[in-house]
Each structure stands twice: as structure tokens, then as C-alpha cells.
Amino acid sequence: MKRRQWLHMGCAVCASLAAGGLLAQGDLDYAPPERLARPDAASDEGGLWAMMDREEKNLRRSGLLLRDEQLNRYIQSLACSLAGEHCGDIRVYLVRTPQFNASMAPNGSMQIWSGLLLRVANEAQLAAVIGHEVGHYLQRHSLARLRDIRDKAALGQVLGLFGIAGLVGQVALNATAFAYQRDHEREADRIGAVLMHRAGYSVEESAKVWDGMLQEMRARDGDGATVSPLFATHPPTPERRDSLSAIAALLPGGSAGTESYLTRVSPFLDDWCEDEVKRHQFSESVALFSRLMVASPVAGLMQCYRAEAYRLRGADGDDERALSDYRLATRDGAPLAKAYRGIGLIERQRHRNSEAAQAFRRYLELSPGAPDAGLIRSYLESA
């Protein structure tokens, strides 16, 4: 009875098209299990749940949590629209970390990082990632992998410094990105697509998520580990994108939800962009902001942050690129304080004192209490 409820009636036609391809018809008739009961505390699984409960308790106290009530409610309800009757068992936590990552613990606690929220363009893309994670949860993929993560989590508590931050940081990141097996990944992709389709989202958007990440990775040689710890386990390969496109062709229709998404996240974009630039992986940031600038209602802000990335990278020609971006971002007198500061800093370096002074004055006018107001004032006085 329960299983029937989950069958998406509208899917009969589109699923039947799957016959000759990668997918069997049954693949898109996914019926989620009934609500997962809390495992016996004495069992191995129960022990793992207890561990994740503890992690969750820590997470709830964390200074890294995004606590805005409206934003939390919005994303929790998006998760609920995908998880259906499992909604009550899934708790979404928004974490302020500038990387693309989402993870789901077996006890139903889910983390979504702000770097992911910055990078997705609409509700459908976010739904694709959440749906994928819900897929892991429903199929209980993480059980086996959790065992050795317990050790790594403990390790993360021990060392936290500067000097070996790399080692510890990696361990801490790995703890939030469970390494699933490849067939689990395929299954989660497929389930995620089915869930988002049933919730009324366009499955085509899921392929775009990975396409965007591929672009960002190509901005720099490397495996993309700095963009996302998720890549270690979820490589944004062309195959992945293509198989999601194939599924999308079988599950057509649905909306992207671009405007509603941007309306909800726009108050936070400034912080998230700032965090992104602070990663100091400027070439990746340039690729990201270039992508986000396209046809976006927040193009000016994104352009201002691309300028920040250029200015801080400081390669040949970067100052010119930055200046041009800052100027375009403020062309209609947009009150983007950072852009004026950027113009001032670059002009100062070039000994164009009156241009620098003019920009600094505008910056201080817009942002008199900025943390660097003291420094900028001293630059202004010596200009």
C-alpha cells in the first residue's frame, strides 16, 4: 500500500521509453522504503547512529551554521518535497563553508554547504543534489563506510592548527564526504532524478550541475579537490553528466525554479562570494564568477567579486581586468562598496592618486565602519 503511494503515475509513459538505453523501465519506478526505524542501540548500526547523533549535536552548536530561519525553512521544505514521507526523519543543516558539498548521515542529518548554495543556479539544481543524497539515505549506502570515518572524526578533534591544517583539514573534509561505491553513486543519481521529477523539477538541470563543476575544475590543473571534497567520491565526469542527461530525456518536463531560488538566497550572496574569494584559489573563483555572471540578476555583484579575484591573484593583466570589472559593476552608481575600494587600491598602486582618493572616499561613504576603514583612511591621507 505504502509503496503504491510512491509510484508516480505520470511516469508510465516516459519510463517506457527507456527500453533500449542504459536504463531498464523498472529503474525509474523507484519505490522508496518505509520510514527507517531507529536501529537497536546495541547493534552496530545503532552505534553508528549514536555517533552521528553526537556529531549532529556538535553541529547544532557550531559557529559555522547558517542560522537564518527563513533560509533554513526554505531548504528544509525543498528537501521534504523530495523525501516525501521521510521528511520528518531528515534534518537539513546549512554550513558556512565555501565549497561545493552536501552530505547525508545515516541518522537523517544532512549538511549542505554554502559553497553549494552559491554554485547552483536554481531550485532544480539544488533538488538534484539533495535528491541524490536522499537516495543514499533511503538505500542506506553509508553504513559500511562510516566505520573508518569514526576514527578520522576523532582525529579531527585532536589537531587543529595552522601548521598541519592541511592534514587535519583533509581528514575533517573526508568525514563529511562519505565515499560510496560507484554503483551506489549511479543508484543515487537515478533515485535523485526520479525524486526531483516527482517533485516537479526539471531533471535536465541535474546534468548542468556537473557541467558547471567540470568547468570550474578545468580552470586549473588538478583534481578539483579544492573546489569540492565531494569530487573525491563524486567525480563530475562527462559520463555522469551524460547519463543524467539520458535520464532527463526519459523524465521530461518540470520547472527550474530560478527566480524563486535567487530571491531566497540573494541576501546571503555577498557573504558567500566573500568566502569564495578567501579560499585564495583565484583562477577557480574567476571561472565560477564568470559562470554566475551570465544572465543573472546579481551579475553586478558577481562581476565585483570576479574583480576581487583578479586583483588578489595579481597575474599579468589582472589589474586591468579587475579595474574593468569593478567599473562595469558600478556603472550605474551601484552602491557596491567593495568595487570602489578595489578601484582605489589598484589606482593607488599605480600612483594615480586623485583617482584612488575619489574611489576611497566613495568606499568610506558607503562603508564607514568597514574593518579596513583605518587602513583606507591612512591611504587617503597619504594620497
Add this chain to the structure above:
Amino acid sequence: MKYLIVMVAVVVLAGCGSVRKVETGTNKVGERFSMQLEGPWNHVDFPGIKPGQLWTMEGITVDELIIYAGIKDGQVMHPDNAAQTKKQNVVFRRDMPTEKIVSMFESVMTRDDSVFKLLRIEPSSFAGRKGFLFEFERIRRNDNLRQLGFGYGAVDDGELFALVYVAPALTFFPRHQARVEAIAHSALISPPVGAAAPVAILPPPVRVSIGMPGQRLPAVSTAARAVAIPEPK
């Protein structure tokens, strides 16, 4: 039990564990940088900390004083650490303006994806030179610990001299802030070998402390503190 084993493994792996006491009095770091200590510190030798030098009062997981004694043009900041995180190197340039130097420190302190918030940056004399100070808050990524910190720096003859201190916002930062300020005030850069005498030595910095809003700094005892790297129990 597992905890302990993992801890030991990491310490061995990182090749650290070498701790040396730094005594009260004048301490010279590198060729041209010196400072006065009241009460000893622990100097911990970590490969990942080069080209800085790491001192601590309470143990490395608690508080850290990083000393940069003459970073040269083109020198990479903490290269070993960058390699581990697969992040791009941060390089010091002699013509870097203050905001870029601070941005460089910020980069180093966010390599583990900690959240860094600049609270203040302004010009300040340091070690007899025109320099800068900056204050920040950091939420350490792996354990959500809220830290406060500050740094002083100056560029002399194209080399960067700086002190950066960071400690938990609760208890430890207020406990050691004045002590570290005193070290910063005592810092001196000597002229490069073969150079003429410095033009003018500026007086040490004077400033209001950050700490917690509305909170007064506790009196600092100059008695030596018993310090050690905490043993895992």
C-alpha cells in the same frame, strides 16, 4: 584507545613532536629579528610551519604564536602545508601593499576551510618600522572552535617581519593577549648586514585591545606557566 593510536600515528607522520623551551629574555629569531620575553614559551618544530616559527603557551591545539623573521621576495608561505591541501601556493612579494600581506595571512589561516573574519586592519608601527596590525576572528573548521587573533607586521629591506597570534576566544585569548602584545612591542628588526644605520626607529605600537566587547584584560602573571603539548588520554 583508538584515539590514542591515531594521535600517535599523526604525530609520527608529521615528523613533529620536537618541543624546545624558549627562555625569558632577549630572543633572536632568524638573522635580524629579536624580541623580549617575560616567561618562557614552547617552540614547536613542525615541518608545515616553515618559513614561520611556531611558539605556544598552552599547546599547539590551543594557542599559536607564529613568527615570521624575514620572509623574502618570492618566498612561499608554508609550502608543505599547501601541498597537503592541494591548494595553490601563497607567495610573498616585497612590493605587496598591506592589504595583500594581510590577505596572504588570511589565506594561510583558511587553508583548512576555517571561517576567517577580519575585524580590523590599520597602520601601526612595529619593530621600529612603519607597519600594520590586523585583528581577526576565526572559526576553526574541524572542531568549530571560535578563536580570536591578531598580527603585527612590517616590511624592511624587502623582507617581511611579522607576529601572528591566535587562541580560543574563551579563556585563552584574554589570558595571553597582553603577554603577546608585550612581545610585539619589544620586537626589533636590525638592519641588514652591511647596511647603513636605520633612519629612525619608531616607538612601539600603542592601541586598545580587542578581547571581548566590554571585557577588561585580566592581569597577566609573569610567572612561568607550566606548559606542554597535551598528552592524549
